[in-house]
Amino acid sequence: MRTHPLTPASEEEIAAVVADAASTATPLEILGGGTRRGMGRPVQAATTLDLSRHAGITAYNPAELVMSAKAGTPLRLIEDELDRNGQMLTFEPMDHRPVLGSDGEPTIGGVFAANVSGPRRLTAGAARDSLLGVRFVNGRGEIIKSGGRVMKNVTGLDLVKLMAGSWGTLGVLSEVTFKVLPKPETTATLVVSGLNDAEAAAAMAAAMALPVEVSSAAHLPVSVVNRFLGGKLDWEPVTLLRLEGLSQSVLVRKDKLATAMAAFGDSRLLNAQESAAIWREVRDVMPFAEHRAKPLWRVSVAPSAGHQLVAALRLNTGVDAFYDWQGGLVWLQMEQDVEDEMIRTFIARLGGGHATLVRAAEPVRASVQVFENEPAALGALSARIRQAIDPAGIFNPGRMAPAA
Template sequence: MIDMMPATEEAAADIIRGHAAAGRPIAIYGGNTRSGLGSQLAGMDRLRSAGLSGVVAYNPGEMVMSVRAGTPLAEVEAALEENGQMMAFEPMDHRPAMGTSGVPTIGGIFAANVSGPRRFVAGAARDSLLGVRFINGKGELIAAGGRVMKNVTGLDLVKLMAGSQGTLGFLTEVTFKVLPRPKASATIVVSGLNDPQAAAAMATAMSLPVEVSGAAHLPQTVKARFLGGALPEGEATVLRLEGLEASVAVRADKLAADMERFGAVSKIRNEQSHVLWREIRDVMPYADGTQRPLWRVSVAPTAGHQLVAALRLEAGVDAYYDWQGGLVWMRMEADAEADALRRYIKALGGGHATLIRASDRVRSAVAAFEPLDPAVALLSRHVKEKLDPKGIFNPGKMTGAAS
């Protein structure tokens, strides 16, 4: 195995052309913080983007940033924070839950379409992505979107690269939009609701003209693992508001008054609110140092609690809910229960499940990504053949639906 970290696009293209000519597979990596997700790539030569680092262009007034793919995420966030801006999709850090190390990179964020609690109102990572530069499986440099609008392939390459998990090309640069960072944050906590009651409360909150930017439910089994156990007694249904200080205060009072019909209400402000949502984002309850199977499940908001209830009839399950109940973080106590999980997802109207963490034994037996519909799978193969005709990029690591 050779570990390669080119410092220029030309050097990366040379490496890829050499592997394509030899028919030799190559594993694409960013900061290696999601190692183990999907099929195992052990033993292959590794092409890493970490040598391609730095901000290419950033005009805060235009709210657009162009960055080389290997740039550490922390460096990007620091530059944005200095100008009072942020990435609206709130990318999570997989390291705590997956037990990995490494440094998250901006290219890796977009390659995996990583999004956090604000996703259900602000869109996913791919919705912020404006342009990409990448090298395809023939060693050709391709620019699409952003400052270069010409696209001769007939494909929306920008959207295709987001969530492709390194199977279509080696990202070298990304251009994306940013937004002003909220001046204040407050979280309304409704205590003591069971899962169905919480789903009803979150749906009501989302229907109010208060601009909720986060809606999660933390059952009793996980609630004590947030904010160092400082949340009020009982299950916690948490609703985030962001914006100017005065606006947040008024909207928080309105939301709290409306939520009192569901249960006891309390408020968390600013720094504590930021910490809570960071813990929700990074799946901190399941950062337990184990390899117990951890699933990321996306379904309709009304179906999340029904899915968990159905699975509990035949498996040991611990779970909490984000995205108004539409994102379920689910840890299995023993087996992965993939067949039952995907059967119930289909019965409840569809969605997808991604196996985020598991032992090597489980990973070898369970598909990490949701199997694609046959028509979508056929289209995906055609796209793969067009961009990577020799199939050298992350072979076997097929991606399913991404949200």
């Protein structure tokens, strides 16, 4: 049974909790806002370490384009402060609450621990690419600052990049330092209508090759298009191409992009309000937020392979899908079964990629491979790193473990 959560309010208190847990080999579930608690394999832990009281922005000078914050700081507070200064997180982190049905507040530590990124990741990079520094508590209860201390057996490894995407299995993030950028003056989205999945992949590839700086590219097949913007889009597939920047520049680039896309189909421009809304809905996978009992996969493949994967799956099972990242990120909602072996078999045939089971019932997540298997050599290295940083194996045990 789980005990009442521990809620340290300082880095020193976090370290004391971890040191005590390590001394008794007590496993800990590391929790920020709890909004992604239902992702990954079920954590095998008796005690929850809740970081929600360890919150607050610790350093921010807008002129330097850098912010530091305690890990439990709500993402909303980070974004509000940046917005007041005309700045933003470039990687556009997804809010998982709609598809998971969770509540609470996403935290900045959770964003980086899960390496959460949205549509602009295509050109701006992932969350880890914005992360400049970390402070964390290792499995011995020691406070570590990236770059300021060399740890035995992991010399030469980038601890900042290791912590991003580790899902709390390497250490307890206590503070993160990250870069930010000015918000674009103008955003415009060109909507190309009527393309099937293969045609959309070709159109997006052509758009990304143009010297017009498309920042995001997504395709919404006819099966999902009426679930965006409250059904205001045409009842036919649409391909979305986003331009951002100075107003005059966007105006010129928009005309060049529209001229080039005329070879693929009719196009129109969304207004600023519609543009902001539709990219939020793409980011948060809103078409698949209604039927939460259906398994949901996040698949990363080569942009040219995304539509081929969906076509192969549709011949063999019930699936709904849409595409982000120029077709390289495929969101798959399965009709009934999780179909993990089938999905990974087709991914391998198409040249490889990564599949993460974002949503499924807990018994299912306990029995299948939720995250992508690491190659043997990389898996052995990961095990050595975890042994060096968390020798007692107390952090989020089981969350990223291979299926039995």
